[in-house]
Amino acid sequence: xxxxxxxPPGRPRAQMPHLRKMERVVVSMQDPDQGVKMRSQRLxxxxxxxxxxxxxxxxxxTQKFCISEEEALHLGAVLVQHGYIYPLRDxxxxxxxxxxxxxxxxVRLWGAVPVLLAIYLAKKNIRKxxxxxxxxxxxxxxxxxxxxxxxxxxxxxxxxxxxAAKQRRKGDRLVIACQEQTYWLVNRPPPGAPSVxxxxxxxxxxxxxxVHMTKSTDFYKQExxxxxxxxxxxxxxxxxxxxxxxxxxxxxxxxxxxxxGCLPSNPWISDDxxxxxxxxxxxxxxxxxxxxxxxFSFRELLEDPVGRAHFVDFLGKEFSGENLSFWEACEELRxxxxxxxxxxxxxxxxxxxxxxxxxxxxxxxxxxxxxxxxLRQPHRYVLDDAQLHxxxxxxxxxxxxxxxxxxxxxxxxxTLSQGSAFPTWLGPPWPLSxxxxxxxxxxxxxRRTGPDHMLKKGQVSx
Amino acid sequence: MAxxxxxxxxxxxxxxxxxxxxxxxxxxxxxxxxxLRQELQKxxxxxxxxxxxxxxxxxxxxxxxxxxxxxxxxFERLWVAFSGCxxxxxxxxxxxxxxGAAFPLHAPRRPLVRTGVAGASxxxxxxxxxxxxxxxxxxxxxxxxxLRELEREVLQVGEMIDNMEMKVNVPRWTVQxxxxxxxxxxxxVNAGPSSVVSVEERGGGCDPRKALAAILFGAVLLAAVALAxxxxxxx
Numbered sequence: 001x002x003x004x005x006x007x008p009p010g011r012p013r014a015q016m017p018h019l020r021k022m023e024r025v026v027v028s029m030q031d032p033d034q035g036v037k038m039r040s041q042r043l044x045x046x047x048x049x050x051x052x053x054x055x056x057x058x059x060x061x062t063q064k065f066c067i068s069e070e071e072a073l074h075l076g077a078v079l080v081q082h083g084y085i086y087p088l089r090d091x092x093x094x095x096x097x098x099x100x101x102x103x104x105x106x107v108r109l110w111g112a113v114p115v116l117l118a119i120y121l122a123k124k125n126i127r128k129x130x131x132x133x134x135x136x137x138x139x140x141x142x143x144x145x146x147x148x149x150x151x152x153x154x155x156x157x158x159x160x161x162x163x164a165a166k167q168r169r170k171g172d173r174l175v176i177a178c179q180e181q182t183y184w185l186v187n188r189p190p191p192g193a194p195s196v197x198x199x200x201x202x203x204x205x206x207x208x209x210x211v212h213m214t215k216s217t218d219f220y221k222q223e224x225x226x227x228x229x230x231x232x233x234x235x236x237x238x239x240x241x242x243x244x245x246x247x248x249x250x251x252x253x254x255x256x257x258x259x260x261g262c263l264p265s266n267p268w269i270s271d272d273x274x275x276x277x278x279x280x281x282x283x284x285x286x287x288x289x290x291x292x293x294x295x296f297s298f299r300e301l302l303e304d305p306v307g308r309a310h311f312v313d314f315l316g317k318e319f320s321g322e323n324l325s326f327w328e329a330c331e332e333l334r335x336x337x338x339x340x341x342x343x344x345x346x347x348x349x350x351x352x353x354x355x356x357x358x359x360x361x362x363x364x365x366x367x368x369x370x371x372x373x374x375l376r377q378p379h380r381y382v383l384d385d386a387q388l389h390x391x392x393x394x395x396x397x398x399x400x401x402x403x404x405x406x407x408x409x410x411x412x413x414x415t416l417s418q419g420s421a422f423p424t425w426l427g428p429p430w431p432l433s434x435x436x437x438x439x440x441x442x443x444x445x446x447r448r449t450g451p452d453h454m455l456k457k458g459q460v461s462x
Numbered sequence: 463m464a465x466x467x468x469x470x471x472x473x474x475x476x477x478x479x480x481x482x483x484x485x486x487x488x489x490x491x492x493x494x495x496x497x498l499r500q501e502l503q504k505x506x507x508x509x510x511x512x513x514x515x516x517x518x519x520x521x522x523x524x525x526x527x528x529x530x531x532x533x534x535x536x537f538e539r540l541w542v543a544f545s546g547c548x549x550x551x552x553x554x555x556x557x558x559x560x561x562g563a564a565f566p567l568h569a570p571r572r573p574l575v576r577t578g579v580a581g582a583s584x585x586x587x588x589x590x591x592x593x594x595x596x597x598x599x600x601x602x603x604x605x606x607x608x609l610r611e612l613e614r615e616v617l618q619v620g621e622m623i624d625n626m627e628m629k630v631n632v633p634r635w636t637v638q639x640x641x642x643x644x645x646x647x648x649x650x651v652n653a654g655p656s657s658v659v660s661v662e663e664r665g666g667g668c669d670p671r672k673a674l675a676a677i678l679f680g681a682v683l684l685a686a687v688a689l690a691x692x693x694x695x696x697x
Contacts, residue, residue, distance in 0.1 A: 030573040038576060050492060050576040107490040107575050109557060115546060126646045144643040151639035152539065153546040155646050156473075160480035167585030175578045176487055214610055 019082070019108075025075075026084045026105060029060065036060045041088060041102055048171045051088060051102040058098045073098060081196045083186035084108055091181055092190070106179045112187040115150055118143045120184055122158035135190050251296060255289055281305050298395040322359035323390050326352045330387035334380055345378035353386075363389050465533075468519055468540050474592075475512040475544070479551045481590030482509055484583075486558045490565040491577035496600035499567070499608055501587035502558060504598075508591055509551055510615065516544055517626060524630045535638075542637045545626060552619045559612050568603045 029036045041051040054076070061072035076096040079085050080103070087093065088102045096103075121140045125132060132140065144151065165173050189195050254260050257275075267273045278287055286306045294301040301307040308324075315321030329352065333344050352361050353371065363371070367385050374382040482505045488494060489502070523529070523537050565572055588596040 026575065027573065030575055032573065035573070041578070048578045049580060050578040104578050105575050106577050107561065113553070115550070122646050125644070130644075130647050141643065148639055148643075149542055149634050149637040150546050151643065152641055153476075153543040155641050156476045156543065157480055157547070157550070158646060160477050161484060164477075164481045164484040164586050164589060167589055168583065169581040172493070172579045172581045176484075179487070179577070214613060 022079060022082060022084060023108070025061075026079065028064070029057075030105070039102070041104075043174075046171045046174070048175060051104050052085075053099070054097045054101045054103060055099055057085065057096065057103065069098075081186070082108070083182050086178060086182035088178070091178060092185065094182075094185060094193075104175070104178070106182065109183060112184070114143055114147055115154065117184065117188060118147060118150075118154045119157050119161065120180060122154055123162055126158060126162060133190070139188070255293060322352065322361055323394050325359060326361045327387060327390050327394070330383045330390075333383060338380070341380055342378055345375060345382060348383065349375060361386075361390060362393075464519070464523055465536060465540075468516065468523070468537070471512060471516040471519060472540055472544055472547075475509065475516055476547055478505060478509040478512060478590045479547050479554070481586050482506055482551065483554050484586050485590075486554045486561070488577075488579050488583060489558055489561040491575055491579050493577075493579040493581065493583065494565060494567065494574050496567055496602065496604045497598050498583060499562065499605045500598045500600040501583060501596070503608055503611070505587055505590040506551075506555060506558075506612075506615065510619065513548055513551070513619070513622065517548075517622065520544060521626070521629050524632070538632050538637050539640065541630065541632050542634060545623070548619065548623055548626075552616065552623065555612065555616045555619060559609065559616060562605060562609050562612065567605045 028034075036052050037056050038049065039051050039053065041048045057076050057079075058069060058072045061067065061075055062069055065072070065075075067075075073096065076085070076098075080087070080094050080096045083094070083106065085096075085103045085105055087095075087097075088104060117139070121132065121136060121143070124136070125140070147154075165176065168176070185193075186196065257266070262275055264274050265272055267275050277283075279290065282305050286304075290304065290306070294304065294307045301311055312321055312324055315324055326348070329344070329348050333341065333348065336344060351357055352359055353363075353368070353375075354360075363386050367389050371383060371386045482502070485498065485502050485505060488498065520537065520541050524534070524541060529537070565574055584596045584598070587598075588594065
């Protein structure tokens with residue numbers, strides 16, 4: 001139902017998926033038994049069939065999809081804006097009025113080329129003897145500048161198309177002219193009207209599906225490849241997936257500025273950038289919401305620069321932070337410059353992995369063997385296994401207490417002690433039994449004592 | 463003369479393409495039928511024949527090195543118009559293919575979109591084929607084979623366009639069109655305005671209406687003459 005001129009070779013035409021859904025709705029409206037009720041449009045002498053009223057359309061949508069009237073009105077308005085239904089009385093305003101205003105359907109075509117627009121405007125010029133709207137005149141002049149070499153063709157085609165149209169009945173001619181007008185109103189809207197065909201950046205990358213009448217071997221090869229890829233995809237039961245989705249939305253809902261509003265005000269609306277200043281990546285006093293987010297998962301904590309800094313602090317106080325330092329060094333290796341890979345690998349080995357190193361990290365023997373072997377030919381991802389192991393270790397160790405306790409403890413102190421240089425922790429340190437077990441003996445001595453040390457730091461506020 | 467011949471061929475091709483475009487507009491709508499598909503087939507075959515002959519003629523002329531500069535400019539102008547027209551034809555054929563596949567006329571039948579177009583399009587097809595009138599009777603499953611042929615023909619036209627570009631190199635920006643912007647307004651003597659929202663009743667140029675009007679006029683004239691004779695006899 002939607003067609004257009006061929007795309008330039010090598011670039012697939014992106015037909016937006018919502019258009020196919022709209023087409024299905026429009027086609028189901030055409031059903032003779034269960035479709036929308038049709039009336040006739042009566043001009044002075046001509047009678048043109050197949051007109052519908054706005055209220056009929058809204059009522060049909062409400063019944064068919066069991067939706068509220070407001071939603072049906074919105075859906076109908078979207079159909080009109082895309083040109084599937086066009087108004088008969090006021091052709092320039094593409095809105096759906098839920099009353100007796102008549103409308104009619106049309107088969108939508110896509111793809112507007114400048115030459116076609118030029119032909120349309122020339123035809124309109126001939127028909128209306130030069131009285132075009134202002135923006136149309138502007139368009140006409142601009143097109144003439146752009147494709148002046150094709151102007152002979154434009155005028156020849158315009159005249160011939162008008163002569164061909166004369167072979168039809170008056171009613172048909174009117175309908176076809178209305179259809180063309182709607183088509184160009186949708187594809188080249190007048191200034192000030194929103195364009196429904198705008199695609200945001202990075203969208204519309206679905207490949208066009210060409211019509212294949214004769215199925216060649218290439219076609220079948222593509223189909224086989226497509227099915228193979230589809231079978232290889234992992235599948236999750238929708239009940240599981242939906243539950244996870246619901247809990248995610250419930251947890252993150254209050255944190256989303258679009259859903260729950262943002263304080264102090266939306267900078268895009270009020271032109272006041274306090275919101276961005278307060279939520280800058282490195283800010284001395286993070287907001288309450290941000291600190292709460294650290295409690296959601298370990299990754300949130302690590303990804304937030306302020307969170308990571310606090311975690312480093314905390315690790316430094318409680319027990320040695322070599323795990324996190326190792327993790328950070330691995331990240332640097334992965335994302336750093338190619339030229340520095342050998343030196344970095346060497347440094348990491350000397351500092352973290354060599355037996356008797358200053359900040360030795362505890363990795364299990366198998367991973368250690370693999371890593372040491374890979375170190376003979378160092379590349380960017382040679383420490384991936386070890387990094388993952390350390391990450392899981394940190395995460396398991398910090399699953400309930402650190403992130404949540406961090407945020408729970410940091411929360412009152414961080415937000416209230418705005419003046420102090422360092423936020424302080426309250427309360428006893430949590431037991432990290434699994435972490436303790438992997439600590440080697442020589443590091444136990446470096447563990448600091450807990451509460452006394454913290455209290456000595458001063459400035460405790462609740 | 464080569465120029466007149468090319469011009470005549472181009473005019474014919476232009477006319478057929480315009481008629482084909484007009485016919486494609488109604489595919490998928492309420493006037494879609496097997497007859498329409500057959501008319502489309504005949505029109506596009508005629509258009510393709512004309513395209514092939516025009517292409518051959520123009521290519522032969524333009525590849526001739528010993529052509530005068532102003533003549534070459536003239537032929538290049540015709541060439542640009544011809545290739546633009548061929549692009550339009552290809553686009554319309556693709557459109558017809560997609561719409562024809564989306565709205566199959568054989569069983570299982572999808573409901574066609576009720577667009578309000580109810581009349582026959584045989585007049586347009588007749589104009590395209592340069593005949594007086596056209597009467598076609600297509601079989602029930604004409605569109606199935608037709609779509610396959612159409613796909614082949616679309617590829618053929620695409621190939622023709624590629625070959626044209628290979629053989630003759632005409633830079634588009636050097637061609638000056640003969641008609642300026644707004645030239646269509648100067649020769650609108652016989653175009654006849656029929657605006658979109660006009661509600662006046664105008665003769666559609668169909669023969670039955672004209673014949674009816676002529677008969678009515680004749681009858682009124684006869685009645686007037688009879689009355690005059692009666693009055694003359696009485697007085």
